[in-house]
Amino acid sequence: MPQNGREGKEERGYDPEDDRNVNHDNGKLKELGELSVERLFENQEVPSWRKQLTVRAFVVSFLLSILFSFIVMKLNLTTGIIPSLNVSAGLLGFFFVQTWTKLLRKSGLLKQPFTRQENTVIQTCVVASSGIAFSGGFGSYLFGMSERIAKLSTDTHDFKNPSLVWIISFLFVVSFLGLFSVVPLRKIMVTDFRLTYPSGTATAHLINSFHTPQGAKLAKKQVRELGKFFSFSFLWGFFQWFYTSGDDCGFANFPSLGLKAYKYKFYFDFSATYVGVGMICPYIVNISVLVGGILSWGLMWPLIEKRKGDWYSADLPETSLHGLQGYRVFIAIAMILGDGLYNFLKVLSLTIIGLSHQFRQKDVSSDLPTADHSSDHVTSQVSYDDKRRTQLFLKDQIPAWFSNGGYVAIAAISTATLPHIFHQLKWYYILVMYIFAPILAFCNAYGSGLTDWSLASTYGKLAIFVIGAWAGASHGGVLAGLAACGVMMNIVSTASDLMQDFKTGYLTLASPRSMFVSQLIGTAMGCIISPCVFWLFYKAFDDIGLPGTQYPAPNAVVFRNMALLGVDGFSSLPRNCLLLCYVFFGAAILINFIRDFVGKKWRQFIPLPMAMAIPFYLGSYFAIDMCVGSLILFVWEKINKAKAKAFGPAVASGLICGDGIWTLPASILALAGVKPPICMKFLSQGTNARVDKFLS
16 A cells, blocks of 8 residues: 555556557567567577576666665655555666667677566566565664654653664564565466466566567667656755755745645645655545545644643643644554555455465366466467466476475574564564464465555554564563564565566566576665665764654654554553544545445545555645646646656656655765755744844
């Protein structure tokens, strides 16, 4: 869902029809129709799995991993909304290696041409690496352990401040388990059950289209657009920096809708990142966020504010969870939990129904899988594609002893190591989690294949409550719960990501072995790159995690308070807050039920509870940015729909990448003590008159 972008990835702008149009580069494919992709590539030799793993692929992957880690980290620490960046990774990977091979070809040094299999390896490695910036919890459970976030909650004793050594150690011992847990299931999931894995399929269509003559031309144009808006976004971030020398200074605090609206977080903050995010996210996500902002900051908080002195003490600071801030945080948590519970039960039921359906089919593995099991007539083209793909997918097996032995070995090392990092997390808590983890990883991978929904955060929240309550407040239950959340999130998130990559590899004829090795290398890169990027943010910006700052890290506060709820119950909530939490918890479930009940036609007009919950704590300023992005795309589609579909994701990626990478020089300037020269601040007429009088 939109809370983190990796739950319920809906890739705006992807339509298989676009790829078919790109692939129609000769009359032959038009004759064959939309189904035979592999006949286009039948004259190309498929390299062995070792040849798919090239040095240049991993050099490019390393550079792109740094870029995407900065982007994901910035999104983590601002609002927590992270769109799917698979398209950008595939596009930039294609561009960099294509440029590399062109230069080598001119110099006569080219030894191996650039193939779609190598392109798939790059995309897999980059997504695996930057995925650690999400599952590593730098904007949620991991940062929620810190003293800075603890001071914002009611518990200021149980904390563990970030340190590069323990963060990297923690990620290395928990991030690989998910990969080994689902490897034995790859044939069942991909070729027997024929699960869709929409994101993996979309990425495969994209990569296949790049490596046709017309697709390569389109990719070059897309990269040109991405580069143009990357430059604009980077320079815009640089320009804005000059006006931010103090608190509440600069364009990010421009009261574009008036000072009264600005007080209640309604303003356009000129963020190129969230305009780009708005262009990628579906319209319903952006509208849902705006509806949530209007409901909370436009109606509820001003009304509750009038109850100051009655519902909560008038003497409390605004950041106290016993005051208005408590309503903001805990009602948001209630909506997130309601939405998570509903979707967990929904995906679980779909998983059970799907599995029972598969096992009832006696011939589930007797024939080669086809696009439609119920169809009696299968065209020769579909048969050719499936035979070719299945033959190569099953060719390079990963031995069961290797995956099972790897899981047991890493689990043993992890069980022995984690209690030294978190003494609150006892070895028997970890052992119990690792016994159940493969089952949950399978459920998440299977559910993701059916619905494209990864419920990694939901499983993590489940671990918070179970392990936190088991440990209890007197034995560090808050930290134990947050650490358990990290263990579970990493396992189930990497499991579903790997299965998505296996689907991509199946459709691009990339070997499962090269996919697995690429995922391993990408995960190892992420375990080092992501903590270093986070450390740069943490050291450069002293106010990171504080409400109302440039990087408020909202999910860190939310996750810590979930852990507090799991340990202490509802004792810390202000008056009537629990009642409102029950109402919004039930409302989230009801809205989701209505969305599923009314069908596809009307569902697009009903907001998403998870998206509505995010501005309850943060405000609506980023929602306005996202809606501006939606408006730009909507108008563009009305003017020229084909161009908007072809170049919209590239423009959005450019805006996100440019603004995201600007944070690197901004962080370096902050660490060097270089301050911007100007503070641009906006005052009311009365305040300005008093300032002028004082200065005179």
